[in-house]
Amino acid sequence: MNDPQFNPETDLNFDPDGVPTEPAPAPEPTPPLPEAPHPVATGRVNTGRFEPVRQLYQRICSEVSKVYVGQEELxxxxxxxxxxxxxxLIESVPGLGKTLFVRTLGKTLGTKFGRIQFTADLMPSDITGAPIFNMKTQEFTFRPGPVFTQILLADEINRSPAKTHAALLEIMQERRVTVERTTHQLEPPFLVMATQNPIESEGTYNLPEAQLDRFMFKVMVEYPTAMEEVRVLKEHSGQVAVEQRLEDEVATVTGPEQIMKAIQLCSQVLVADELFDYINNIVRQTRSWPQFHIGASPRAGIALVQGARTLAAFNGRDYAIPDDVGEIVLPALRHRVVLTAEAEVEGHQVDEALRNMIRTVEVPRM
Structure with missing residues (x-):
């Protein structure tokens, strides 16, 4: 998975058209992806300019796996x-290593990371920051809160009241904080990973639909497999500090500037009209499916298009295909639909209903 010749400091330099200014080293020959259509047959020629993104993705996964075990979907x-x-938005029971994953990811990406433990008495100013009176200057000085980071773990987000949830809306959507009519921009890239416990309901507040819709994906993290759990026991049962392991075993393979360049390049992946229609049909079908009381919003379709583009770039392709959509359709939709009361009484699950619905949507030939 590692490519020793790949250097993100030089290989992820693009001109305004997204073409690498310095050609990346030739990758090792790999068999063609089975889901990818023949580029000539579709009128699309894969130029190879997304190869640096593919190599960067593989390098990140390789470094994260040195410390964090399993959970490939997450x-x-x-x-x-x-x-x-x-x-x-991550739904899982405690103890599955979410904090470790965020810290490992932050070290690998070369970004700042932080954590907020949400509680019932957490106030909006506790996360955004607040003006503090400076006795020396006799002036108020803004003290940034813990959201001023790049990768943020919002742990047990549903334990805080609605006014604290509302404080995150502008932050997640606009990447900025407004305090005392003054706007403070967050440093890009900015990613919020919020968690909630699916079992305990006492002392929790359901996230409003407006906030749920701000999350691109909702991931259900399950218990590890038997082999993965044995590896966890072997690697993390010693008296070695996590900071020491991250310093000794995990390498930083990129930085914020290179990440932003890769984000810009991912947005240039081609999406054919047939794929736009396919995504639109899936989203619109959720609004008329008999088991759903509330269907997905247009933001769900935007998430599917953006995610399909990124997945195509991760695979080194400059065009998206229906399989890219199928890989992320459940995380993108499961928190944006609501089952009817009858479906809940009958014991149906959201993922089950979504799978049945998606089978009825015709997949385009591309």
């Missing part, structure tokens, strides 16, 4: 959201 969804400019 890793993939988070990286797709990061390189698409989105955020991730």
């Amino acid at each position: 890793v993939l969804s988070t990286l797709v959201a990061l390189f698409s400019g989105g955020h991730v």
